[in-house]
Every structure is written in structure tokens, then in C-alpha cells.
Amino acid sequence: MDSNNTIGLHAAxxxxxxxxxxxxxxxxxxxxxxxxxxxxxxxAMLAPIVSITAILAGFILFWLVLLDVLNFDGGSxxxxxxxxxxxxxxxxxxxxxxxxxxxxxxTFISLLxxxxxxxxxKGDRHxxxxxxxxxxxxxxxxxxxxxxxxxxxYFAWELVGLxxxxxxGFWWEKRSAAEAAKKAFITTRIGDVCLLIGIILLFRETGxxxxxxxxxxxxxxxxxNAILNSSVxxxxxxxxxxxxxxPFHVWLPDAMEGPTPVSALIHAATMVAAGVYLVARMMxxxxxxxxxxxxxxxxxxxxxIFAGSMALVMNDIKKILxxxxxxxxxxxxxxxxxxxxxxxxxHLIVHGIAxxxxxxxxxxxxxxxxxxxxxxxxxxxxHRMPITAVTFFIGAASLAGLPPLAGFxxxxxxxxxxxxxxxxxxxxxxLLGVFLSALYMARVAIVPFFGSVxxxxxxxxxxxxxxxxxxxxxxxxxxxxxxxxxxxxxTYPGWAEFINPKHHFEIKPWLMILSIILTLIALILGWSIYxxxxxxxxxxxxxxxxLHKTILNKYYIDDFxxxxxxxxxxxxxxxxxxxxxxxxxxxVVDGSAISIYLSALKTRVFQTGYLFTYGAAMAIGxxxxxxxxxxxxx
Amino acid sequence: xxxxxxxxxxxGFLFAIGLxxxxxxxxxxLVLMSIELMLNAVNINLIGYSIFMNASESHRALGHVIIxxxxxxxxxELALAIAIILRLYRNKSSINTDDINIMKW
Numbered sequence: 001m002d003s004n005n006t007i008g009l010h011a012a013x014x015x016x017x018x019x020x021x022x023x024x025x026x027x028x029x030x031x032x033x034x035x036x037x038x039x040x041x042x043x044a045m046l047a048p049i050v051s052i053t054a055i056l057a058g059f060i061l062f063w064l065v066l067l068d069v070l071n072f073d074g075g076s077x078x079x080x081x082x083x084x085x086x087x088x089x090x091x092x093x094x095x096x097x098x099x100x101x102x103x104x105x106x107t108f109i110s111l112l113x114x115x116x117x118x119x120x121x122k123g124d125r126h127x128x129x130x131x132x133x134x135x136x137x138x139x140x141x142x143x144x145x146x147x148x149x150x151x152x153x154y155f156a157w158e159l160v161g162l163x164x165x166x167x168x169g170f171w172w173e174k175r176s177a178a179e180a181a182k183k184a185f186i187t188t189r190i191g192d193v194c195l196l197i198g199i200i201l202l203f204r205e206t207g208x209x210x211x212x213x214x215x216x217x218x219x220x221x222x223x224x225n226a227i228l229n230s231s232v233x234x235x236x237x238x239x240x241x242x243x244x245x246x247p248f249h250v251w252l253p254d255a256m257e258g259p260t261p262v263s264a265l266i267h268a269a270t271m272v273a274a275g276v277y278l279v280a281r282m283m284x285x286x287x288x289x290x291x292x293x294x295x296x297x298x299x300x301x302x303x304x305i306f307a308g309s310m311a312l313v314m315n316d317i318k319k320i321l322x323x324x325x326x327x328x329x330x331x332x333x334x335x336x337x338x339x340x341x342x343x344x345x346x347h348l349i350v351h352g353i354a355x356x357x358x359x360x361x362x363x364x365x366x367x368x369x370x371x372x373x374x375x376x377x378x379x380x381x382x383h384r385m386p387i388t389a390v391t392f393f394i395g396a397a398s399l400a401g402l403p404p405l406a407g408f409x410x411x412x413x414x415x416x417x418x419x420x421x422x423x424x425x426x427x428x429x430x431l432l433g434v435f436l437s438a439l440y441m442a443r444v445a446i447v448p449f450f451g452s453v454x455x456x457x458x459x460x461x462x463x464x465x466x467x468x469x470x471x472x473x474x475x476x477x478x479x480x481x482x483x484x485x486x487x488x489x490x491t492y493p494g495w496a497e498f499i500n501p502k503h504h505f506e507i508k509p510w511l512m513i514l515s516i517i518l519t520l521i522a523l524i525l526g527w528s529i530y531x532x533x534x535x536x537x538x539x540x541x542x543x544x545x546x547l548h549k550t551i552l553n554k555y556y557i558d559d560f561x562x563x564x565x566x567x568x569x570x571x572x573x574x575x576x577x578x579x580x581x582x583x584x585x586x587x588v589v590d591g592s593a594i595s596i597y598l599s600a601l602k603t604r605v606f607q608t609g610y611l612f613t614y615g616a617a618m619a620i621g622x623x624x625x626x627x628x629x630x631x632x633x634x
Numbered sequence: 635x636x637x638x639x640x641x642x643x644x645x646g647f648l649f650a651i652g653l654x655x656x657x658x659x660x661x662x663x664l665v666l667m668s669i670e671l672m673l674n675a676v677n678i679n680l681i682g683y684s685i686f687m688n689a690s691e692s693h694r695a696l697g698h699v700i701i702x703x704x705x706x707x708x709x710x711e712l713a714l715a716i717a718i719i720l721r722l723y724r725n726k727s728s729i730n731t732d733d734i735n736i737m738k739w
Contacts, residue, residue: 604738607738608735608738609734609735609736609737609738610731610732610735611665611731611734612656612657612658612731615656615657616657619653619657
């Protein structure tokens with residue numbers, strides 16, 4: 001243990017353990033407790049109580065950790081795990097400003113989502129199991145952000161994948177949900193394998209898994225450049241899988257098959273945040289590989305624009321939000337590619353809060369209108385569900401970048417970071433993406449809440465307080481958290497400098513005005529298309545029908561993957577199966593057995609069954625052996 | 635004077651008669667008797683060596699010990715074989731070994 005450990009550091013490792021304990025308690029003791037309760041509903045309520053207590057305690061401990069980081073700058077604790085030859089592998093946690101920000105985000109969002117889920121999942125058949133996996137998922141993500149070595153991080157990384165698999169496939173009786181869970185797991189697995197290879201490469205070069213030691217060795221230039229580049233690229237591919245970057249984005253929209261609070265959790269705080277966090281955490285070695293940074297930037301840019309365009313044409317409210325998540329993750333990656341860790345993490349937090357708000361709002365909508373998800377079948381709901389409507393507007397406006405909401409500040413930081421990098425083409429395309437994101441946010445917020453109420457929704461009403469209270473909390477934060485960017489007094493120098501002391505808080509007025517103008521144009525355009533009907537969306541789509549059709553079909557990427565799986569992988573699989581059947585099974589295994597059977601058919605006539613045959617054989621054999629022995633001995 | 639050679643010749647004769655009996659006779663009881671003859675031929679051979687070998691007392695006693703073992707085993711075997719033959723006779727009304735050819739595949 002290090003000498004500088006403080007209360008905050010010890011609080012930090014307790015946070016994931018609490019949720020892990022909640023998971024174990026729910027899974028293993030619920031049946032036992034069941035003997036003492038006759039009422040199943042009362043029994044079911046124990047699960048959320050356990051998991052929420054754990055995550056609430058985690059959220060409270062987070063403040064201790066935060067205080068500690070503000071006063072003592074964090075630190076690390078570790079204990080020995082394995083000693084293999086010269087390498088010592090340790091369990092350890094590492095607390096710094098990035099990880100403390102992530103702990104805050106994860107515990108807070110998980111807490112609200114779990115509270116909300118009590119209302120949303122009421123009466124579900126697997127109510128307890130739902131909260132158990134929530135606790136497991138939180139454990140995994142909290143461990144991931146705290147891990148001080150890559151092996152431990154990879155552990156947690158895989159657990160996050162498992163958690164998302166279980167949650168997306170929570171309604172596994174539904175075939176599409178089971179398929180979506182499988183798709184998410186397999187798609188991210190491709191990235192995971194690359195990440196593991198990257199970690200092993202780094203371990204081979206440096207002989208340690210410890211992240212700060214790896215940085216130290218890498219910075220002193222002791223790692224072969226080619227190996228450094230390839231391992232950084234592999235780590236980035238791992239991050240691409242988890243953060244649903246192009247071309248691994250296909251799993252995220254399908255992940256909507258899970259319960260809506262799960263989408264909120266996956267999109268806001270846990271699963272997809274893991275990739276961005278990983279790149280931010282490994283930034284010192286990314287910076288040593290400028291070519292890879294360029295790839296990070298390009299992938300981020302492609303994802304940003306390309307997912308934004310898809311979000312613009314989807315009709316399913318959850319799909320729109322899903323593509324918007326991919327798009328914003330792309331923006332974060334783009335920003336990381338320019339080295340803007342502070343801006344990316346800030347946007348991660350702002351986006352996490354806003355997206356959790358939007359998903360929970362969408363869940364509240366769907367809950368009251370019998371699980372309808374097509375936005376064109378909704379309308380005029382702002383009168384029926386005022387709280388959901390207002391909070392949804394705040395979330396959407398924040399992500400669209402309307403001042404003074406949080407999204408405005410984070411987007412500004414991101415743009416500033418991209419601008420500093422000096423790639424003006426990239427900057428221009430980023431502005432286009434910002435415009436797109438404001439436009440689709442306008443669309444998804446306006447269509448369900450304005451216009452006339454369709455007949456089938458006449459019964460819709462506001463959801464219960466356990467559902468809207470988290471919405472209000474998130475909306476308040478979504479409006480207010482942006483001010484963290486500003487310097488507050490002498491202890492807090494503004495977000496950018498807080499994360500990286502080399503950065504300084506700055507404002508470029510023309511950039512702010514430019515982004516406000518872009519957002520306003522997009523919002524006005526959205527307003528005139530979807531409310532005033534001044535411009536017909538149909539006409540625009542018919543203006544370039546092929547493009548519209550292509551985007552509506554998700555650029556045929558899903559179809560292409562399906563084609564590759566059907567034609568290439570399954571054909572190859574059939575060949576392998578044929579080889580197995582014909583060569584391995586029929587020739588080697590069955591063939592040897594059959595040849596012995598056939599030869600036995602021929603040779604069994606020697607077994608006459610007559611006593612004297614056996615006797616003669618024995619006598620001849622014995623004398624033969626005797627003669628042989630005699631001859632050999634002489 | 636009786637030499638080791640006499641023992642060996644006697645033993646060889648008895649063994650050959652036994653072998654012939656086992657291979658050529660068809661009566662199961664006679665086959666059994668021939669087997670006994672072969673066992674006793676071996677016994678005679680062993681006792682001859684035990685007497686005439688140029689070795690210590692304890693080594694020579696080893697021959698007697700083995701003979702006692704052979705006799706014991708032969709007695710047990712005989713009891714078993716007679717029982718089998720009795721069952722065969724009950725089932726097949728014959729103890730001709732040519733009739734007993736079910737011991738194959």
C-alpha cells in the first residue's frame with residue numbers, strides 16, 4: 001500500500017464492492033428470505049431496496065472521494081494478486097480527476113435509473129433479477145473506471161459486456177431481444193479481442209500491466225515504435241467496439257430491445273462510456289502515436305456525421321435517441337483525437353445526464369401510451385404529460401446546444417478543442433454535424449409533443465411520481481451542470497484546468513455566436529417543418545430519394561454485415577462442417593472403427609469354438625516360443 | 635542309480651500323453667484327466683530338479699512349495715471343471731467336446 005492513502009482512496013474501492021455485495025445478496029439470499037414472506041410483491045421490493053441502498057451509499061462515498069481528489073490530488077492503492085516470474089500482477093485502484101468524474105456520473109445515473117425502474121418495471125416476472133444485473137453492471141463499470149492496471153481493467157471491461165448482454169436480453173422470451181443481446185455481445189467482442197491483444201503486446205514490451213508504469217516506460221521511449229502504434233490502435237479498436245463507433249455501431253440501435261431504463265443506463269453512464277473513458281485514460285500513450293490519433297479523429301468524425309444523418313430519418317423514438325448517442329460518442333472520439341480529454345469527458349458527463357433524461361422521458365412516454373415508439377403516432381402530448389414534456393425539452397435542448405444549458409458549454413469546449421488542432425476541414429464538418437444534431441433533437445422533441453393528439457392516445461396521462469422525480473432531477477442537472485466549465489473561486493479553476501492543469505479556461509466569442517446561430521437555425525428549421533409545416537419533410541426527402549432511402553436503410557451496413565455473415569461466414573462454416581463430417585467423423589473416427597469391424601469379420605473364422613483348436617494353438621504357440629527362446633539364447 | 639534324466643524322461647512322456655489326450659480325445663472327462671496328467675508331469679519335473687539341483691536347502695525347498703501350489707490349484711480347477719461338465723451334460727445330454735462349440739464370437 002502507498003503511503004499517501006487517505007480516507008477518500010479507501011472510500012473509492014468500497015464503492016464498487018457495495019454494488020457487488022448487492023448483486024450477491026439479491027442473487028443468493030432472495031430465495032432464503034422467501035420462506036418468511038408469503039406476499040410475493042413485498043418480497044420483490046427487497047431487491048431494489050438492496051441495490052439502491054448500495055448505489056446510494058456509493059454516491060455518498062463519491063463525495064468523499066471527490067473531496068479527497070480536490071485536496072490531495074488522488075492516488076492509488078493496490079494489493080498483490082499474482083506473482084508470475086518477474087511480473088507482479090496486482091489488484092489496484094487509481095483515483096484521479098477523470099476517474100472521480102466517472103464515478104460521480106456512474107453512481108448518480110445508476111441511482112436515478114434504478115429508482116425510476118421501480119416504477120417502470122413494476123410487475124415484471126423477473127423483477128429481482130433485473131435489479132441484480134443492474135447492481136452487477138454498476139460494479140463492473142465502477143471497477144473499470146477505478147482499475148489501475150490493464151488486466152484488471154480488462155476484467156471489468158468484460159463484465160460490462162456481460163452486464164449489457166444480460167440487460168439487453170432481459171426480455172429474452174422475445175426473440176428480437178435475444179437476438180439483439182447476442183448482436184451486442186458478439187459485435188463488442190470483436191473489439192474486446194483486439195483490446196486484449198493490445199494489452200498483451202504492451203505487457204510483452206513493458207513487463208507490467210500497471211497503467212502509470214506503462215506511460216512512464218512509453219514516455220521514456222523504450223517501446224518499439226511499431227509495437228506502440230499497433231497496441232494503441234488495438235486498444236482503440238476495443239474502445240470502438242464498446243463505444244459503438246463506425247463500423248461497430250450496429251449493436252447500439254438494436255440494444256433498444258431491452259427495457260427503456262436499461263437503454264438510459266447503457267447510453268448514458270456505463271457501456272458506451274467505457275470506450276471513451278478508455279481512450280481518455282490511455283491518452284498519454286495515444287499522444288505518442290500521432291497517426292493513431294488521426295485515425296481516432298477520423299473515425300469519430302465519420303461516426304458523428306453518419307449517425308447524425310441516420311438519427312434524422314428514423315421514426316422510432318428510441319432508435320432516434322440511439323443514433324444520437326452514437327453520433328455524440330463520435331463527437332467525443334473526434335475530440336479525443338484532437339487531444340481534448342477535458343472537453344471529451346465533460347461532454348461525456350453532459351451527454352450522459354441529458355441522454356439518461358431523454359431515455360427516461362421516452363420511457364415515461366411509452367409507458368403511458370401502451371409502448372408505442374413511432375413518433376408519428378404520437379402528438380400533442382405536452383398537455384397530457386407536462387412534466388415529461390418539459391424535462392424532455394430541456395434534455396433535447398441541452399444536447400442541441402442551446403445556451404445556457406449544459407450541452408452548449410460542452411459543445412463549445414469540443415469545438416474549441418477541434419479548432420485548436422488546426423484541421424479546418426474537420427472543423428467545418430464538425431459544424432455540419434452540430435447542425436444535424438440540433439435538427440434531429442428538434443425533430444424528436446417536437447413531433448411527439450406538438451400537433452394534435454391521435455385518437456388512440458386519448459387515455460394518456462402523466463406517469464407516477466417515482467418516474468417523474470428522476471426526470472426532474474436530471475433536467476435540473478442538465479440545465480445546470482454546464483456551469484462547471486466556468487472557474488468558481490480560487491479552489492476550482494474551471495473544468496479544463498481541473499482535468500489538465502496545462503489547459504486554461506477560455507472563451508472565443510465568435511465561436512460561441514457561431515454555434516448559437518447554427519443551433520437556432522436548426523431549431524427554427526425543425527419548428528417550421530414539424531409544427532408550422534412551412535416546409536414539407538416529404539418534399540425534402542423526395543428531392544434526393546436515393547439518399548433518403550439509403551439513410552433510412554441505415555446505409556445498408558446492417559444488410560451488408562448480414563450478407564457477409566450469410567454468404568461468407570456461414571459458407572465457410574458449412575465448409576468446416578463438411579470437413580468435420582467427411583474427414584474427421586466419417587474417415588478418421590468412423591473409418592477406423594469400420595475397418596476394424598470388417599477385418600474382424602474376416603478373422604473371426606479362426607475362432608472355431610472347438611476345444612482342440614484352442615488346445616493345439618496353445619501347444620504350438622508354447623513350443624514355438626520355447627524354440628524361439630532357445631535359438632535366441634544361443 | 636536314478637538320475638535327473640530319468641525324471642525328465644518320465645515327465646516328458648507323461649506330458650506328451652497328456653497333450654495328446656487334450657488334443658485328440660472327445661470325451662470331456664478324459665480331456666480333464668489328460669490335463670491332470672500334464673500338471674503332474676510338470677510336478678515330476680520340478681521334484682527332479684529340486685532333488686538334484688546343486689543349491690542350498692532353502693532354494694531346493696522352493697520346488698516342493700511350487701508343487702504344493704500346483705496340486706492345490708489343480709484340485710480347485712478340477713472341482714470347477716467337473717461342475718461345468720455336469721451343467722453341460724444337463725443342458726446338452728452330451729459331454730462330447732465336438733458338440734460344445736458355442737465359445738466363439
